[in-house]
Amino acid sequence: DIQMTQSPSSLSASIGDRVTITCRASQSIRSFLNWYQQKPGKAPKLLIYAVSSLQSGVPSRFSGSGSGTDFTLTISSLQPEDFATYYCKQSYNTPRTFGQGTKVEIK
Amino acid sequence: EVQLAESGGGLVQPGGSLRLSCAASGFTFSSYWMHWVRQAPGKGLVWVSRINSDGSSTSYADSVKGRFTISRDNAKNTLYLQMNSLRADDTAVYFCARDTVTLSDAFDIWGQGTMVTVSS
Numbered sequence: 001d002i003q004m005t006q007s008p009s010s011l012s013a014s015i016g017d018r019v020t021i022t023c024r025a026s027q028s029i030r031s032f033l034n035w036y037q038q039k040p041g042k043a044p045k046l047l048i049y050a051v052s053s054l055q056s057g058v059p060s061r062f063s064g065s066g067s068g069t070d071f072t073l074t075i076s077s078l079q080p081e082d083f084a085t086y087y088c089k090q091s092y093n094t095p096r097t098f099g100q101g102t103k104v105e106i107k
Numbered sequence: 108e109v110q111l112a113e114s115g116g117g118l119v120q121p122g123g124s125l126r127l128s129c130a131a132s133g134f135t136f137s138s139y140w141m142h143w144v145r146q147a148p149g150k151g152l153v154w155v156s157r158i159n160s161d162g163s164s165t166s167y168a169d170s171v172k173g174r175f176t177i178s179r180d181n182a183k184n185t186l187y188l189q190m191n192s193l194r195a196d197d198t199a200v201y202f203c204a205r206d207t208v209t210l211s212d213a214f215d216i217w218g219q220g221t222m223v224t225v226s227s
Contacts, residue, residue: 001140034213036152043151043217044144050211087152091212094166096142096154 002026002090006099012107021102023088028068034094035064035073038101039084047086048073049096078104109133109216111203116221123193123225129186129203129216129218137161137181140206142214143200145223153199156188171197187204193225 003026023033027079031051036044046055048064051071061076075082083106088099109181115127129141151194154169156177176189186203200222204214 021135027145032211033213036214038152043219046210046213049213050115055210055213055215059164068143089152089214091206094157095168095181098154100150101151 001095002029002097004088004094004097004099006086006088006102008102009100010103010105012105014107015078015080017078017107018025019078019082019104021073021086021104022086023066023072023073024070025069025090025092025097028098029090030104031067032090034082034089035072036087036089037084038087043065043085070103077105081093087107111205111216111218113201113203113218113221116201117225118119118224119193119225119227121225124191125223126189126192127195127201127203127223128150129188131184131205132185134205134216136179136184140208140212141177141179141186142206143177143202143216144202144204144217145197146202146220147196147199150199155201158186174213190223191208193223195225198225199223204210 022094035048038044052064085101085103110122112130140159162179174192200220202220202226205216205220207215
């Protein structure tokens with residue numbers, strides 16, 4: 001199985017901060033990398049697919065980059081509604097595997 | 108509106124069974140692969156199972172293989188997860204999710220989740 005490792009596990013940031021979350025795959029997953037946002041008590045929401053493509057309706061302050069095994073989610077200017085947990089997930093093969101999550105909290 | 112709605116969760120004793128359903132609406136259900144993902148209380152997302160569009164191919168996480176069965180009824184636009192021999196560590200919110208190949212197999216639509224609690 002492909003292991004997905006996110007860092008950090010949590011972070012504290014202020015409104016307007018630039019936030020970067022990294023995700024590393026245990027083997028190459030080409031461009032089959034997605035990012036999801038989850039708020040407490042809610043279902044996950046797709047933010048980014050294929051490493052860097054923004055899902056419809058997602059604000060442009062979210063961006064993704066990377067290739068092969070190393071990937072990054074960036075929030076350019078953190079907004080109040082962005083406080084949530086973020087997960088990367090590989091869709092290269094089965095079993096699909098998620099990172100352990102990164103909780104973004106208010107500083 | 109495109110949506111998924113899970114049902115069938117509840118409290119069950121260890122060793123018991125439960126069948127979850129996921130009703131799809133607003134899209135051509137029979138064209139999409141579907142998945143189940145679960146989340147134990149306070150924990151992260153864990154993939155459980157997937158089924159292809161016509162139901163002829165399935166896959167499972169090792170932790171549920173031999174105990175859970177995924178299926179679908181395309182005429183009823185419904186996905187199922189039959190869960191047998193349930194254990195305490197199966198306690199979780201179970202989400203169904205749509206897999207969209209044009210989005211690099213991302214899960215673009217999720218249900219609201221249904222809670223399964225395995226306890227005596």
